[in-house]
Amino acid sequence: MNCRSSRILFFIFILIGTSFPSLAQNTLSNLNQALRYSRYSRLGLKILPVKQSPTSYKVQFQIEKIEENPAFNNYSFTYSILDSYEEEILSDNSTMLTQADLTRDTDRHWVFEKTLTIPENKETAIALLAVQDTRQGDEYYYSIDIKSSFVFDQPTFGAYYANNVGFDQNYLNAGESLLFKTSGGPALHSFYYPVSLEVPYPPMETKPAPVPRELEVVDEGEFLSNVPKSFDQIGYYFIQNDTSANSGLVLKTTHEAFPKVRDWEEMIDMVKYISTRKEHENLVAAEDKKKALDAYWLSLTRNPDTAKELIREYFRQVEFANILFTDFKEGWKTDKGMIYIVMGPPQEVNFYEDREVWTYGGSTETSKIRFNFVRVKNILSPHYYTLNRSRAYQPVWFKNISIWRSGKMAF
Incomplete structure (x- = not known):
């Protein structure tokens, strides 16, 4: 091989190596997908599969543009189809998505659409979308099971906005x-x-x-x-x-205001997570809900300005919980929504076939708190989780509620 050919191959290797998100030595179960739930994400990822035949699936890979006027070239995009949550993710099983692959580019979305062939006898197939912000290295991931023991089957139809972008x-x-x-x-x-x-x-x-x-x-x-x-x-x-x-x-x-709060009655329901039973009963019984809520927030902080900031932060958490975790329940009423509101966004999020694990806390294993959400097979949703409850959560739960009630919680 001559020197010119060597230089060309080296350039191609460098180009490809810097285009893929840093998936080497990773499996789906050890990817930290915390940006999926961050309040400061620049992008929102979704994968929407539609079954076309026993072996064919039309899959829409969607990237919502949360950042204002994002440039496509500031990101790199890949997708993978994996046989398990423990399969190593490599360039060999990952496919780059370029601007030429875009199906739609709207004010709100970049949309890629691929038709995937998955053998009928394959029991597990997991789709993973990975996007890297090439400016600071942030890595966004989103995965769903197309086929697994927790999925009855994929629907043979899809729901779409008026511009034909998947809902x-x-x-x-x-x-x-x-x-x-x-x-x-x-x-x-x-x-x-x-x-x-x-x-x-x-x-x-x-x-x-x-x-x-x-x-x-x-x-x-x-x-x-x-x-x-x-x-x-x-x-x-x-x-x-x-x-x-x-x-x-x-x-x-x-209701029309969702994911934001609609009225005083709904506000009273939502403060249940950080209230004592007596406080909540008094709020429910109050004739003037607004006056009772104003007195409630002020009683927690003893400072009107701090109370206003506390209200803003608390109901911002509620709004994010509604956006992120709504299924057949409002997001704030789900187990994930409850933990998210009180504890804030998790520092680490890991997915396994049978569970999702959120990690909070310090740099050592002994200082970390983990919430395990167990996956339940459910005809309404192939990705339905319930919290594995434990009395061991009581100290950290009451500690975080106390921080909220002191008006010091901020994410």
Whole structure:
């Protein structure tokens, strides 16, 4: 090989080596996906699969532009299809996404779309989207199971905004519409659940939460795909192409102010996490909710300015919890939302096939606190988790509540 050829190969090696996020020596289970839940992320990632046949999946890789007017060239993009959470992620099983691969470039999204072939007999296939901010090295990850023991099946349809970008939110404000496209028949079926679910128990409460004995469901019948469908009531909807199948799409519908708080009544519900039982009972019983809440916040801090800052911080946490964790419950009512509001964004987030682990705390193993969210197989959501509760959480939980109540909590 002559010197000129060697220089060209060396240049190609350097170019490729600097284009991939730093995935070498990593598996999905040891990737820290904390930026997925950060309040200061520049991007929001989503993967939206639609099953087209027993072996073919159309997958939309979406990047929401949270940063104002981001430049595509400030980021590098790759995706991988993995056989397990322990498979090593290398350039051999990762594919770069370039500007030429863009399906859509809108004010809010970069969208890539790929058709993936996954053998019918393969039991596990996990899609991973990795994006690196080349300016400061921040690494964003998002992964979902396309096939696994926790996924009944993928739906044969997708939900889309009016501009044909896949619907990537966890909620829809009641009265808004979506467009559905399907690889199955022309009609889809809608079930409506007019339910309001309870606030979860704290992490050290080990007795099981009450479960409704009956769940009202309204069979709304069929509607046509490729025609905008309006969702007008608050609750949640379950959409299916085949009502005898175990796959579908859950859609949480909310009031018009969501993910922000709507009124004083809702505010009173939301402060339950940092209130004593007596305080909360008094707030619920108060005739003038606004006056009672003003007195409540001021009683915690004894300082009007500190109280205003505390209110802003607390309900900002609620808003982020709603954006990040809404499923068929509002995000602030989920186990993850509860931990996020009180403890703040986790420093480390690790995904395994059967659980998700959040880590808080110091630099040593003994000083770290871990919350384990156990994955539950659920027809409504293939990525549904509940907190593995323990009495051992009590000291750190009360400590963080005390910090909140002193007006010193800030993230």
